[in-house]
Amino acid sequence: MEVIDLSRITPDLTPLIGGKAAGLGALIAAGERVPAGFCLTTQAYRAGAIPEDAVLTAYRALGGGPVAVRSSATAEDLPGASFAGQQDTVLGVEGETALLDAIRQCWASLGNERAVAYRAGQGLQDAELAMAVVVQEMITPSAAGVMFTANPLTGTRTETVIDAVPGLGTGVVDGTMDTDHYVLPARGPVPADQHHGCLSPGQLDALRAAGHRVQSALGSPQDIEFAYDARGTLWLLQSRAITTLFPLPAGNDPDDPRIYMEVGHMQGLRRPVTPMGISVLRETTRRWFQLIGVDDAAVDPFLVDIGGRLFMDLTGFVRSPRLHDRVPEMVKVYGPAVARGVRRILDDPRYAPRPAAPGRRAFSRRATARLLLAVLPASLFGALCALARPAAARERAFRELERVRHQPRTDPTDAVSRIRSAAGLQDATMTGPMMRSLPPLWAALFAQGVAGWLLRGVVRPGELNATLRGMPHNVTTQMDLKLWSVAEAARPHRELLLGTAPDELAARFLRGELPEFGLAGFLAEYGIRGSAEIDVGSPRWADDPTPVFAALAGYLQVSDPDQAPPARFARAAAEAEAALADLTDRARRVRPVRGRIARSLLRRSRELAGLRELPKFLWLTPLAEVRRELLAAGADLAGRGILDQPDDILFLTLDEALGAAGGADLRAVVGGRRREHDRETRRRQVPGLLLSDGTNPQALPDERAAEHGPDVLVGQPAATGVATGPVRIVHHPSEARLQPGDILVAPTTDPGWTPLFLTLGGLITETGSPIAHGPTVAREYGIPAIICVPEATTRLTEGQVVTIDGATGLVRMHGAEEPDGAENEGGLKANP
Template structure:
């Protein structure tokens, strides 16, 4: 079929007519007013020749005269890729010859530079796309524009946004004209100030109602192009899903539901990409079991771990509405970054979140439940923290003993698939309630010591000075791991040319086939193969599964040529500098408050003896989590052999309960297919809100006046590791993709221990999310690497190779208009962190 009338397009024909035509067909089927027209299908495009006679006949049947000719690609106007403006539209086309030429222009636009670049960014190849062309009777508008049925900037689903201009709407679409801008409530009366511009209040009400009607019919928020003709008639020219909106929280009604607020917590563990469904299920089950053991209602899990778009959120509504707690919430969330704290303060001013007595939705965090939780944790933890402060060496010995106990736990082999899945569900119980809890007091002791010392030195401390005392921290399992990998790289230097000239993915493949020389990596992976990026997601590969990130780090190590910049030397230097900074700080404080200074000095030195254990509880947890993964993948292999899954890894796109259903014979392959598609779509999402309201609003998307005062060449984030460094930007979205040079400024969405091998040669670290107590910034401090976190859109606002100076004490990033340093001097060494001047 080469041609089809728009009115005859049926659902499910996108591969034949493309996304735009499919959307127009849906509008017509919903009873909306759409200009008459026809579609030249993808079958004609694939044949390579325009069916001229059929096109001319259809054009004459349309009545001739001016028409609009629009591209309609098969990968266009889809739920996860709009392709807005990537292919051509030709307006005011009149005559058969001009129409044929416009069709060929639309076909040719498939290979335009902008379309090719967009497809590459979406992970689509040219062969995956075919082009249909829509031809419609041309409307001569008095006013036209674009309407979004949800606010595309803030995500608010209860607002309709309209931009319009007199005459043709191309000035709105291509951004060449100033527009009349309207923000309308999704329902209800219009604000009184909307009586301006080219649209009347009556037309705005008409658009508002039409947009909501179309959204209901098409099932999601829509981006609609519209035009009003000389008779005042509204025509819809196009409708496509708004692809940039973050998903709504499950089970919420943005219009009539009880307003709620959610805090994204996954990035604290380096989870910026979506968590697999099994990963969420295991985390929820582990949390539920732990709460049951300590005597707390496991309904808390429903609010503590909320899966939104594959990311982990916590429901903060009970805290925000609590008359006693609400004023403390901005301070409570400050650890997640200044943007989150600002967003919470905005929420507190919103009358929808006014304080009120606890209702059913808040009872999970009731006083009784909180009291039971605190009684189960605090007394033993406080006693353990005091013991650790008194005898830090003994506390470290006890903590590492717990690690060895967990590692020596015997493995079991359940008898059947269902038993494996049940065993996986409870695999972590003993570790989470025993060794892991007993390994935490030294960390709490260090945090208490730092907090008290901070208070004692208030008025003496300078920005970043407390962080300077935490550099080069001993007894950190992640630091030790990274330094051991450095030792592996030293043993690999005879093979440097091979390792540096071959891509990490190819090296990993050769390693798995036994084709690489042995230089100690096998032993390293036996010890640390349970680690990886997003490692608390049981569905995420470990280094033992795929050592590509390890080879990426090794390649960076092998480029270090200056012995003074070798990681052991840098780490040792950081420790010396920290001790010097601590001594200088205490000496200065003694001049005005000698007793406080001595107490603070004692606490900070105790902190240095204990804070390195920060990484131990999580590392301890990874051993049973690796066994959970092994059991689930073995179960997945069994289900694959029985024809119930396509491949063993598919089990990670089920929940624990669903996996049990599969073990009992349920064919869940269609479920897996849909979940994989959703997971891959969300994995391409670059921006995830730190706060999210139940109506879709991202409070952090509102303008930040504080950042504007520094000017366009400065980005503002949260100080995380003191020091100053200048170097070229290296943007990395996953550690396996890293191609870092010594001295580079690593810019990433987030980091976790799976990233830290890259830190050893960095000049500095910048992340879009994080917390000063999260794994990445902690390790950065210990290496003496300046770090700035919580920098909004850092991976898009900075460019590869751009030279920046980051200040880890102030949180400022200054952009320089110069070529990259590593290119200027012609060497591999790049920039190195600058040691801040000693306090005077």
């Protein structure tokens, strides 16, 4: 079938007709007015020749007049990629020769530079791509443009956005004309302030109604091209899904709007969490609440899965008469943009203070009291003991680590027992050793906070953070320095390790084909770590050591002994001690008593704050056991033909996995979730705040950015220091190709990223908190760090030279070459 009439198109023909033609077929099937036309299918493209007789016969049947010729690629207008404007459209084509030339032009556009780059950015392969071509009667419009049935900038699903111009709509889609812009509410009369431009209120109302119909028929918000002809008749020319919208939370109640805050980035979870990862986290939290006597129904507000990311429901806090005005300050730890977004929401009448609805209160007063009684007394006592005897507190904390490492392992024998065992493997650690390891951290935070209060009026921006450099007793720092020792032992194999891709080195290592230089021992101790490591669906270094080899490659390029990580760490510690002494000496000259107390507290903080990473490290041991048991159960189910492969179990929940073990065929469920997970993995921006109608309150620009000009990005200070160097944008540690002195730009970081820090000039992330793992380790290495820089991975470019100031949170962009004399604070010259 080489030529098919648009009215005969059905959804199953998409591989033959491409996404654009499929969208037109859906519009026709929904009863919308679409210009008549036909589709030259991908069969002709694959054959390499235009079937001229069939094409010209179809063209003559349209009357032989002017037509629009549009590309319709098989990867176009799909759920994960719109391809808007990437391939060619030719308008006003008249005549048989001109039609054939226009078809050839559309075919050729599949390989144009912008389309190739777009496919690469979407992770799409070229091998199976093909081009269909749509030919339609040309509408001569009085006005035309584009309608979005949801606001594409803010994500709001209750707004329709329309841009239109008189005449042809090409000026809208290619951005060459000023447009008449309309934003309409979901229902009700067209607002008076929208009565302007080339479209009348009646036409706007008709467009909005058509958009609602199309969205309902096609099942998702749509990007629709339209035209009004000279008679005022509305024609729909194209419709495709708006692929950039973040998913809505499940179970929305329009009469009870909610506000959600993304919290996973605090643990380095920027990519989507696997369904099993979310299920295990929910089960762990639920069982922990049960063990301390709190109703496990309180779990749901704390772990809301939206688009595979972890959100917390803030609605109860925002609507609380007691907490309403304090919420922005409460959420500042999640980033300044989140706090600003919450401030905007406070004025929304939907979130005005009011009593909690029945069943919506996260904790009853009784449950809250029970929780505090279970946790608070022991925590306070432990924190006081840690302040009194920090060395003894550290010893106790590390004994808890050894206790966890040597816990007896279970050995279930079948899939059901393995899955049930996995559900409870974390109980003993979460309620015992992990809780007992936290008080020294509370003590360190208390000491730091009180010292800051005592030093107010004396301390300058960034000085308090400077006292946290080179912090001892941190398990993540110790891990990274041990990896440096592995790199030192691997120097005889430098050529091999630098000349081979990290993923190939990882494969050879797992096959036992690499020389021994200490990596096996390192992984025996730290193989439970990895990026996004609290997701049991995420590979550990023991499973895939690619990120470790990427880090080793960076270490092996350090040739200056002064820039070796142990030397940099020691220098950071010395700088911290000097900063502490200088700060408290100044304070003692002004306020002697306060200065002495502050010095004592800051020294206590330095003795204890390195334990920041220990509770999570404790947790990773049983979490790795959970993953091991689940994959073993998955292997059992795959061997029985219930799953296709062992790691399919990671795309089920715990309850579903038990169902599969009982014989339920969930392979279709797994396939759908894998596809959705892959799509969400490609998403670059995740809202820090999300309303239940899809609105992203942070979509408005940061007013601070305008104060500094277009060459400055504004973030949140996280680790003091100034560094200049070339940008290296990395979305996953395994992709890193870093040189000493580079400025790492990443969506987020967690301990799985920290081996890369040892040779960096500085760090920039799009999310984070000053107390999160990445910034904590950056401070300890003396690396300047700025977090919460909106869209840093897209606004900065690979190789661009920037200067970052970790005390002010400013990123100054210089261009492609390093400014004369630019040098990092630590003496490491930036590499342009």
